[in-house]
Amino acid sequence: MLKQVDGLATRLEEVINRPRFKELSHLFEEHSKLTYQKEQLEKAIDNMQKTLMSHQVSILNALIATFDLATKKAFPQLTSVSTVVTPSSHPNFGDYQCNNGLSLARQLSANGTKISPVDVATKICDHLVKGSLVEKVDIAGRGFINIFISRNFVEEEVTKIVRLGFSLPPPQRCLKCIVDMSSPNIAKEMHVGHLRSTIIGESVSRLLKFMGHDVLKLNHLGDWGTQFGMLIAHLKDTFEDLGDRPLPITDLQKFYQEAKVRFDKDEDFKRRSYDAVVKLQSYDPEHIKNWEKICDVSKLEFDDIYRRLDIKNLVPRGESFYQSRMIGLVEYLDERGLLEFDDGRKIMWASGSSVPLTIVKSDGGFTYDTSDLTAVRQRVVEEGGERIIYVVDSGQSLHLQNIFSAAQASGLADPARTKLEHIPFGVVLGEDKKKFKTRSGETVKLIDLLNEGVDRVKKKLAEKGRDKELTPEEQWIAAEAIAYGCIKYADLSHNRINDYVFSFDKMLDDKGNTAAYLLYAYTRIQSIVRNTGWSKEKLAEVHETAHINLEHPKELKLGKMLCRLPEVLIKLEEDLFFNKLCDYLYELSGVFTEFYDSCYCIERENGEVVKIHESRILLCEATAAIMKTCFDILGIRTVEKM
Template identity: 45%
Template structure:
């Protein structure tokens, strides 16, 4: 099948028509979907601009409407069933049922294919928890948004590197190593089983804050670590491994894949990168510290402290250098909260000044708002502590399970075993958390509410799961094999609700392109909810099982379910076939 998106097909048709109508000029076609199907399927608003540019030229059209009519007269009638020229100069078009049916049948046979795009090497930096600390609600958005962006870009065919820039280097490790040696002096011969690393961290921090002698030892231990002391490196690795196992439990629950390249990974490269920057004259001495001052900010990047130590700025400059020159990335994406926006502006500007970021390399800071409680403040526990991510997920799953159990006790009984009930609750709970996070524009804060995210009605993952299960059940209840039907039956569109649903299916590629280009996963959520809504209208208006068009409409159901599942995948949601 053609992997050209439906929007591109329409835009090309208008570009060709404009080229025929005004062959001596070079005008682009401005085409967008219509806001309502009653006005048309797509709209071109190029006529007004062309009219203004041709004004005064001999033989030019006398008005925007006349300009639009010339374009409309040159459109390919094989694609469009109806063309309307509006007085203001807009051109509204309705795609022909024959063309739309043919595109649908291609998708049905070939599967949901991505539109063709130039392939890029993409590095996505996301999640990034700190070693020796538990993942908490603050890591939720970066992890979920980052995973969704990876899936979108991978679907489009890009080569994506999923990087977890964990905080695994720095002064806190001197504190932890000093405490480890104190509590477990024989740790080299008998590695301790530290079940609660968070409690271990808190105890070490208490000693560090209250005991000056311990603080002095901690500083000495971090110097020894950074100098390559064998025993300290062993202790550091031990602490990292314990943390890593805990992180992996969360990532497995959320089906998140990451390659760890933490702060320590870049440490050996920092001296070379700083020399490059110094040789370019970008580094200045400021009271013994090495700094990069840029005109865009009043404060600098501190790439080396006055005591010779390195900073986050050192690591971030080295990381962007490594990603461009060693990993050969031509698109780098940082999924980090919006509060870090100014820092990344400075890092990107310095990298441009160094000549690392060129016109061929794209860099983006994908910022996001904070998670709020129902009181409108940052989400915390009743005691005021940061909410642990594992606790948040556990409660979502537990509430989903109670919801399912109440259905099992009522009229909607599915006869689920305890294991099936638990597995379904896990899918619903995790999906609800993800969708609630992704459905809003990432730049805004959002209010976390279990009741809202598990609501069976409205724009929630639970509603979409029910919609998918309902769509999937139509053919099953009809007792037909849709896979076998695909080989002998074609979708033939007739009713307006069929056409509306079909066009929504065909716009999946365009939606994914837009969401990936803007780095906005909520576009996929809007699409999935809209698709489910269009199916409801189709199901209401069109008799399916037992009708003369049964087979065609059953295949339209199947194609809707296929498309919804692909949207689910991009969002990280597992589809349910009964619920």
């Protein structure tokens, strides 16, 4: 029996070792892998379909993917293809154009295949899978492919906006984004110079959050330095021991100016101010308590402005926060041999810079270079920042370039994991094209600017008789929304790189590319929907049952315009030029006006409603939803009545 078992085992081993059996085993293994991959692919497709059913599609990205696949099928011999699809400049040329014909013809000819751009375009179209997106294509000129989007596809996308609201698919990877913005100085009032960083930084944060990223907004306050010794000394001379009571000061700017006058004229006061700085930097409890009282007064003033501008969750993270971390930074750089001695200083050279960074001064103190590098380190190591954005004026470009270069060279920020970005902007000018000042030549206080804006809007509303149509509460809500919205929009609608002229008259004009005009257009759309007389229940029923029919050319044009927002936002996420979003919003408003002038939404006879076009009312609702999305990203409040 044992011999038979041994014999069978030997024969089994011989069978297993035969080439055919090994090949079969390999095929079973490959089949198992392919089955797993098929299951994963089916899951991915199912998830993608669910995503597309509940989110808006970027038509531009979908077309690029579609034409990229068609090109690779048409010309498999090409190893690298860069598919170019752009919105058409004229409706006669379709909605989009694929402009690869000429470049691919040259590429193929260089590889020995002579072919005309038109033949290239024809071959691409032969391999094109149109799906539900593309209605038709035609070829024009030297191989330009004109692409016409399917009306049915547009109707489905607009229906999604009405029923589900506007949203984009979640990003492939959620990034930890840190936005450094606003950054006023403690004990000084916020002025017009802080306006752009605050407004642009807020819109950057809102956009990135909307796109599905984790956003931390940091306010890099100027809350440390020699001036605080002067303020603490003046505080101690002015008030008796306050204990735990708050600082009884309403005008901190005046308090600062008083201290500065004494510092410049009184040698004894100057000496005591320097002593106070030393004690503050040694973390003496009494001096820290007085410093905190000064900071608290300033922060209350800042918070009032941030509240007015709808800026929330802005984390104060001043110079003081980084003081205890600076010694660790110096040790880190020293250990890597990156510091040099120069006339008693410790300096570091950034790549390509002719001026070194001063890390430690000759007296042992630290500098802005030290604190900025320490901030980078903290944001990468402690916060896990992957995209760190500095919304700082153009004058700091060279400084930040050196900081970024030093951070990358020293290993503080690995470019493969962390992107450091400077979002520069120009200055605010007065109507005389010089730096914006008051008539007396002083810097314009931000609080005064906001107050003047509200006063001007209230006056305009009264001139137009709106004070008789709106309740006092509605007037105040409208005045704040319009004033602050106009100030923000005037900034964001300009290319941020350039200086821009601040003019209340222009920004409050209700004609042209202004927030006043756009907010009015938005409220007009809301009033159209209200004029149906539908209850909330009726409106919800129409949302779920009515079919959006874009039969009229102006309806279809508006529907296609609504579908363009995803590609605008995807591009905006890359370059953060918000004037492009403002341009889209203004163009959308114009296209809506064309639609409204050509297509009755509500038909009346003798003042009585005789017909309500449900599809057009829903198109109005979709337009309002898209405008609201744009306003939200720009940080502009909407109102129901104006």
